[in-house]
Amino acid sequence: MIKATQQQTKKHNSQLVLETIYYRGKLSRADVARATQLTRTTVSNVVAELMARGLVEEVGPGTSGGGKTPILVSVASSSHHLVGVEVAGDEMRGAVLNLRGEIIRTAAFPISSRSGHEALALVYQLLDQLVAACGRPLLGIGIGTPGLVDTERGLVRRAVNLDWDDLPLGDLLKARYQMPVYLANDSQAAALAEYTFGGWQPDQNLIVIKVGQGIGAGIILEGRLFQGDGSSAGEIGHMVVVEDGEPCRCGHRGCLETVASVRAMLERAATLAHDAPQSPLAGLTPQVVSLARLQQSLEAGDEVAQQVVAEAGHYLGRAAACLVSALNVRQILLAGPVDCLGQPLLDVIQRELRRHALSPLAEEARLAFGRAGPDAVILGASALLLTRELGLSLTPLS
């Protein structure tokens, strides 16, 4: 019992020291002792152990406060690598990153088939390539994937666009690569990335609405990813918003994804442009209309493009109003490839948010595009791996 408690204390001290060094950059052992309230002897022992594990390194002398010049220590960013993967609707992307979340190399494969089996084979292919390319010991693998994901059990409960049902992806990858593997829903991963790497002022709460081939929200509450009872908080894409609307892959009709996802927007653009010969989008099939073309048409003042953005923004604004009303979170970010549609899309969402939520709640909500960029899901999956594997708490990196 006493031994167990001693081990717990040792682990706690180790995490505390590593976290302090990770988030504060270069500092002396005495600085670490002051910041953590641990004794200098304990700090020296813990730092020695972290150096032996390769996680911390000495980086040279600091400034002397009168006595002996202290040696500064820092996280050994390049001592280990990690692999982050985003399973997107139409593409499988991955990256090798260092301990600071800096991307070292990337790889991507298009997902051409809707077969779950083939999608899994692509995950293996991508990871085989990235793992082989790592020149350092690997801390583990983080994966962001659409759908209902049970992070604790490493299970993809349901991903309708990939045809995955109760897929034990975590166990499969652990067995194949013999290293820790963590899974999160892609929107939740995007929220982790925005919170950690987005450079936002550390409000403790944040909602990220990710709009791509699918739609989902990631929710950070009091500095922690809120996943709900079944790891699936924020799964708003399959909320029915149009009674008897278009059929959705999930089996229902009129889900948010059928009217506001990228696919839905492009299909709507092609349909509307069919009767608008003056539109730059006229005559294009849904396969040929791209988000870039929609954006160009929007900038050119095309009424079809304006209507598409107004309709999708209407439903996204209603979804944002639901989230703001339920959680009273003020910072709302829109992430994913729709950021190319810019301020016109944000303006519609903001207007609809005000129409569908009580005025003080809606007025206080700050809506903006995410800053973590196109690698947000990969970065977020890596942040999950760092927090779980090294015991770091989730903190905005400045």
Ligand SMILES: [Zn+2]
């Ligand atoms: Zn659906």
